[in-house]
Amino acid sequence: MAGHFDRFVTRSRDRGTVVVQPRMGFGSLRAMRDGLSQVASLGLPSVGTLTLDSYTRVGDYTTPLERLAAGEELNGYPLVSHPAEASRALLEDLHGPEFPVQVRHGTALPLRVFQKLVEVGLDATEGGPVSYCLPYSRLPLAQAVEAWAEASRYLAGETQYGHIESFGGCLLGQLCPPSLLVATAVLEGCFFRQHGLRHISLSFAQGVLAEQDRGALRALRTLAAEHLSGVDWHVVLYTYMGLFPKTPDGAAALIADSARLARDTGCERMIVKTVSEAWQIPTVAENLAALRLSAEASAGTPLPATALDDAFYDEVLAEARGLVETVLGLDPDVGTALTKAFARGILDIPFGLHPDNAGAVTSVIDDRGALAWGSRGGMPLPGSTGGAGVDDFGSERLHAMLNHVANRYDCAAASS
Template identity: 65%
Template sequence: MSGYMDRFIADARRRETLVVQPRMGFGNIATMRAGLRDVHDLDFPVVGTITVDSYTRVGDHVSSIERLRAGEELNGYPIVSHPMEKTREMLAGLYGPGFPIQVRHGTALPLRVIESLVLAGLDTTEGGPVSYCMPYSRLPLEYAVSAWAESCRYLVGEVEHGHIESFGGCLLGQLCPPSLLIAMTVLEGLFFAQHGVRSMSLSYAQGTHDDQDRAAVRVLRALAQEYLPSVTWHVVLYTYMGLFPSTPDGATELIRSSARLARDTSCERLIVKTVSEAWQIPSVAENLDALRVASAAAGGPRVAAVPQEKEYFDEIMEEARCLIEEVLNLDADVGAALTRAFALGLLDIPFCLHADNQNRTTCVLDDQGALKWGDIGNLPFRGSVRQNAMGQLESSELYRMLNHVAHRYDHGQPNREKGDDGKS
């Protein structure tokens, strides 16, 4: 089968060009094809996206078609419900070596979606046993782990180059210290590899502080080289996942800053948001504009690391490695280790209300605007990490955290190349 994603990314890496990708999906087949065609026709490296609808995400494969027949719009493409021959016709002449397409779905039980994308001739998707269960589902974690193990085995059994992108680096990313995001995406990568996947991407969501993010992506790359030496992988960055700026200028600058972050840290791919994220589902035109902005912003020279990045790098590396090692020491089966780690609180996602998450940890913004641990619950940190935890979080502080990035960019925060003080 194809393996288009790996070859496309490898070619872009050789040319030192960032690949950009939208998050769009439409229920109507003709509209979905038109959107893919417009992305395909851009004159810089892009990956196409088919994002599935919310009915499909929860396993309802009837309501989506009923809504379409009633003339309503969906927030994604019901890949399980549309006739397979129609989906193949939609992809004809677009999907190929110069235009990989990824199916993005948000499903804790992904087998039906993965079966459908394989039947459509595709081989690339995203998710993970934790990252698509904890934020999006009430399903017990052990069920999601079992379902994802089965789905991984199905994918690699049916296609030669099945590719999965861990969503672990985006777990409530706007309110989560980088070390947990990195540990989760590496652990999900190890889970995929244990079930036969040999082609994957590892995610990280842009956070609240440029230097901290730059250090974090470098930590992710270093740990991936150490823990995943026998698979093909690349790093994908997400434009900020939290509350987006409400002004066009602020939103555009945040998109640019994510592209510069991706460029400076050698990320191979960037998932791009649009200027309308704060108030509506983006149109095709808005997605195209955002892709152009991001691609152009990534075209400048890389900015060298600043001294503060070394401090962040050492801190994040110590925490992330500790989390990974503690989980791997629990069980040789990575899925069983993940389930046990959450039961013991050795993994604990701040502000995540899933029943299998202890929800004892919190994070805060320090006086520099970087994400730090507030309460570390039962996380296995020792020494300086435990001593430097910043304590309980007030409700007013949570509100400030949620609005921090949007407020900065809506009020003209200087960009990274000028420094935090606005000086060149």
């Protein structure tokens, strides 16, 4: 038996619809309630979001209320700073079986956030010991692992249906070959299960090539089925997490393609971006328009199973399975295994600058248009070890990779 969040997603899946979700967050109680209310009123299968502000993410719970008192805006909702009764009032008559709400936060030290979300009556959140440490924090990985273990046990103990979405599939997703995204999501799922959680979702970020993404999402489901027995899990797709098209038509086409990708691969939920991602923090109206666009694009007939790409599936599955099995073999404790894996370069994030990341690997966009490994460092990957090394990977090549998707969609929009 699942709680509001999981039951809602399951019902939508059984109806053949993809749940759509914004990344919306506002500092003031009035603005946040208004945003949630408008999403709830859309009549779409949607999940509400409390995206927390950047001060809360680094453990500063005083500055948010000072800024709000001065009439300034925040880039998210300061859940820990606002009184619990105020947040409960904000959620009243909104959060429930037909409109679950998830807290999205970005902090490597999540316990205080988890305590507050439970206090206000919520039980769904996201992140992970790796995925919210290495890209966003300077916190030592071992410390983040310990903090996430404590917070996961707290959520499991204090809620009946506590749910965490691994952010592992978004780990610098715009530059990371999908096998590492798949492996990290599955490993974080194993970590959460080890610490008592039985309701989990696994993320994956749309990449540079739809065929590769379809194969990777199949691989993610295969490995989740192998390693997450006894767990209620689903897959959530993120619209492209890298540099976004600068034109409204290019951005809209990318969003629609991500929704069709979610539909074709059976993703139960998707995190939606807006056409204004390239130049501003999206407004409520822009979020609503993106949710409508995504729901409409995902409502068509899925591609037949015969059209889903076996070649990329086999490739991503072999790489990701090797990574997962190697890491899990390092130690019975999944958190310790993750720490050892990064210390030995078995897991290594391309272009990741965290001190605990070896930084010996690179990625390239190959002649298929897919994300592939360049230099492989110490990662246990099958196949050739050729490709661009760290030393010969120049800024021009990196810049071209970062802009690859945005330029493709903007050029297509300009020529149509």
